[in-house]
Amino acid sequence: MICFDIAVQRPTILIQGAGSLGAGITALTGASGNGKSTLIKSLAGLIKPKSGYIKQDDVYWFNKSEKIFLKPQQRQVGYMPQGNIIFPHMSVLQNITYSKRGDEVLLARIMERLQLERYSHTKAGKLSGGEQQRVALGRALYAKPCILLLDEPLSALDWTLRHQVQADIVDIIKEWNIPCLWVTHDEEEAQIVGHNHWYFEKGVLKGTQ
Ligand SMILES: Nc1ncnc2c1ncn2[C@@H]1O[C@H](COP(=O)(O)OP(=O)(O)OP(=O)(O)O)[C@@H](O)[C@H]1O
DSSP, X not given: OEEEEEEEEOSSOEEEEEEEEOSEEEEEEESTTSSHHHHHHHHHTSSOXXXXXXXXXXXXXXXXXXXXXXXXXXXXXEEEOSSOOSOTTSBHHHHHTTTOOSOHHHXXXXXXXXXXXXXXXXXXXXXXXXXXXXXXXXHHHHTOOSEEEEESTTTTSOHHHHHHHHHHHHHHHHHHTOEXXXXXXXXXXXXXXXSEEEEEETTEEESOO
């Protein structure tokens, strides 16, 4: 279980949120610029909030008053960022094993589950959009995450691929039984994938109770 209560000051908006993430998918929506990526990056350790705490069970990842701040690599987080998500000149295998956290068994399982085996030595930049998304997901899973943070994981895909990759991700999260925070602009996608639905309104996280 990941619990947090944080505030992040941005130039034009104060972003605040408190909640807890147990197994299953929590969809996160909200208007552009309201703080969705900021929350995800804070949980991943890429942003240090100005106050509050983030903890996994009893272990603090961030605690302002105790001056605790774990770096991203010290948190067991699988993070799939928005935008350019793969290293195009590296092979699929090199992309997936980038974190060096997993092992051969986990790698084999990921390659099989994401149907990437036949592309192992292909440069990731040569794959289709949907295949690249699966590589990015594989990299996040290879980090042996205790939480998956997905920032608009389907945004680069056309409608057919969207449904396919969406179903793959939902299946894997069910199988792995871990918490997942899934950012999307698409309310319909949020309803389909999310067991819970959080949203940002004027920088404040709602729907967490
Ligand atoms: N690196 C940064 N430095 C300073 N301010 C930033 C930075 N990145 C984002 N912001 C600001 O923080 C606020 C929240 O941005 P954030 O990216 O979290 O929004 P979002 O809800 O994810 O938006 P979108 O849906 O457009 O991706 C915005 O006002 C944005 O301008």
